[in-house]
């Protein structure tokens with residue numbers, strides 16, 4: 001993971017914060033990161049009986065990227081949500097299913113395309129230009145799954161949205177992080 005963080009830091013420093021440039025540069029780094037499931041610390045792989053967990057693995061001090069372990073308990077699922085920044089999801093352990101959504105001009109949020117299943121080593125991408133709204137769930141009802149998420153910002157602090165397709169309601173939310181850092185440098189605006 002140290003090699004990954006070093007390479008990502010070099011990438012963000014080597015040119016403009018252009019989504020296509022960063023996604024292109026980060027994709028092989030993420031592919032390599034999830035090619036082997038032998039590095040995630042046990043504390044970053046702990047599920048919660050009720051809520052899927054988002055453990056911050058690394059937050060760039062200039063908020064240019066963040067790396068999170070997303071730990072799914074059996075049967076756990078996100079609401080329909082967006083990110084507002086680019087993101088790469090890499091499957092590390094188990095399996096998850098993602099369903100893309102699109103928001104029409106009338107504000108209605110509807111499924112778009114088939115549900116996609118990620119197996120260990122597989123990547124998926126989200127961004128405001130590629131498609132930013134989805135639902136993700138653990139593919140399993142009887143075991144934990146873990147994916148590693150890289151985002152083009154401090155995802156725990158970014159204000160984004162949850163959508164309720166049935167009613168068209170849009171709610172602001174900030175995900176935060178499941179692990180409490182002390183001091184939690186990444187949970188609030190730079191002081």
Ligand code: FE2
Nearest residue numbers: 081083134136
């Ligand atoms: Fe997501």
